[in-house]
Amino acid sequence: MHAPEWPAPDPADELGLVALDYNLSPARIISAYRHGIFPWPDGATFRPIPWVCPPRRAVLEFSALRVPKNLRKAQRALGARLRFTIDRAFEAVIRACAAAPRPGQTGTWIIPTMIAAYLEVHRRGHAHSVEAWDGDKLVGGLYGVSAAGVFTGESMFHRVDDASKLCVLHLIEHLRTRGSGWIDIQQLTPHFARLGAREIPRAEFLEKLAAERRAERALFP
DSSP states (O other): OOOOTTTOOOOTTOOOOOEEOOOOHHHHHHHHHHHTOOEEEOOOSSEEEEEOOOOOOEEGGGGGGOOOOOHHHHHHHTTTTHHHHEEESSHHHHHHHHHHHOOOOOOSSSSHHHHHHHHHHHHTTTTEEEEEEETTTEEEEEEEEETTTTTEEEEESSSSSSSSHHHHHHHHHHHTTTTOOEOOOOOOOOHHHHHHHHHEEEEHHHHHHHHHHHHHHOOOO
């Protein structure tokens, strides 16, 4: 069930539009993720924010995780060199994700208002980052939102080949220790498809989310 402030997505809308407004308050963001909804701005600072719950959702279930040989090789090669942390540099990570090149795209959805909003969500304990360090240099990372006992990945960046991918593996191991069995990745990408991610219908996703919401696992300290 959706919270009263969230109407059901329009089944005829290919994006699954739920709302369109300027409200990026931390409470609204957290409520949205708890109900399978996320903001998806088009990169324009002064346009209303679309809130969506897509008809198909990409998830990575840890039981289906596949680590390709080249990533295992990178894990061995970089294992002694890189250090991985959680929530040590959230602001640096989200800003690096915003600045990361996106071939074929003209901009980023991680606009200044989004950065400010997610920084506050982080301060409230619901947005988290994983960092990869080479000495004291930040060389990769990812961030996302933890709500209803599920981690939803938002974006990644790397300055060393495979650093962000290794951050994903570090995140998965952390979540496993907390009893989690899957992550929401919103849209299926080639990288996550190689790791074993798949798309599921919205109804199935919302059922999985509701089950996790009842369990309400604490995924981060």
